[in-house]
């Protein structure tokens with residue numbers, strides 16, 4: 340069993356798959372802390388968790404046509420200036436279960452908690468490359484590829500890449516991280532090293548980082564080329580051409596209701612206090628979250644808790660809260676809806692129909708839950 344050495348996990352995590360292990364925290368715990376505790380951080384593994392010896396570990400950095408440098412953990416931790424960034428990591432498949440309701444898709448049936456936030460510490464990608472004599476602003480390459488040390492029984496390795504323009508834009512906030520919330524990154528999240536690329540889809544933030552390659556080409560990895568891309572709602576598995584679409588990088592604006600939970604019975608029939616999270620990719624902060632208890636006819640804007648980051652470099656989520664009146668003619672149940680607006684005034688689409696895609700990625704329609712109201 341290639342998964343026999345996988346780490347022990349927190350019993351509260353809700354698995355969507357066991358081998359490889361994938362799990363999200365219960366919604367009731369998601370908003371307990373702004374920084375998600377490491378053992379409750381959602382887990383998205385495609386392969387067995389590798390066992391890496393920190394003593395012999397060497398991060399390889401180079402160009403396609405030859406290894407240029409190897410950096411030990413000691414050098415990465417002690418010789419280079421370190422930076423800490425609080426960022427939210429979201430899987431492209433977060434809230435996929437809402438898409439499945441329209442039409443089946445291929446993918447893990449994530450609820451609303453394939454998203455978590457941590458403070459990541461390590462040298463910046465910029466300083467790591469500079470230590471190798473590479474100037475990220477002038478280097479002649481098209482993409483920066485990242486390779487994981489996790490390997491499938493058939494030899495498959497996990498890899499991803501970002502275009503060099505994206506790397507330049509984010510260079511001071513891309514972290515070659517060795518710490519997560521102040522401790523060594525746990526095994527499930529990439530021990531001993533992981534690349535953190537704020538504002539970008541989880542899939543590019545390669546765990547168990549073993550290699551950084553400056554290349555003229557994108558990563559040829561399955562997950563860069565044949566997964567984690569968007570398509571229109573008429574494309575299905577018979578006519579899909581993965582080469583016709585672009586790999587997802589920045590994620591769109593997202594929000595979800597965590598309290599009350601779907602199906603819950605309220606204890607009041609006049610008003611309800613609604614809480615949730617909101618986040619957008621690309622460093623876009625959250626300007627507003629609106630909540631409706633009458634199917635979207637009327638809205639109340641929530642109090643959005645500042646996350647301490649600029650709306651133009653907002654890497655972490657925000658929590659919000661609002662009390663809304665319950666309509667008189669509720670017949671024992673109401674639908675609660677939330678939608679967020681980010682700092683580029685992007686809003687979430689009102690329904691899933693127009694954004695449905697065969698992989699169930701980018702599921703960010705208005706979040707709707709149903710609750711029972713006491714008579």
Ligand code: MTE
Pocket residue numbers: 380381382383384385386428429430431486487488489497498527528540541542543544545546547548
């Ligand atoms: N890196 C490696 N090496 N192997 C993986 O399977 N999964 C990716 C990304 N990095 C993955 C990886 C995906 S799809 C996501 S959403 C995030 O890691 C999840 O990070 P987490 O498990 O720390 O929440």
Ligand code: MO
Pocket residue numbers: 383429430431432541542
């Ligand atoms: Mo993911």
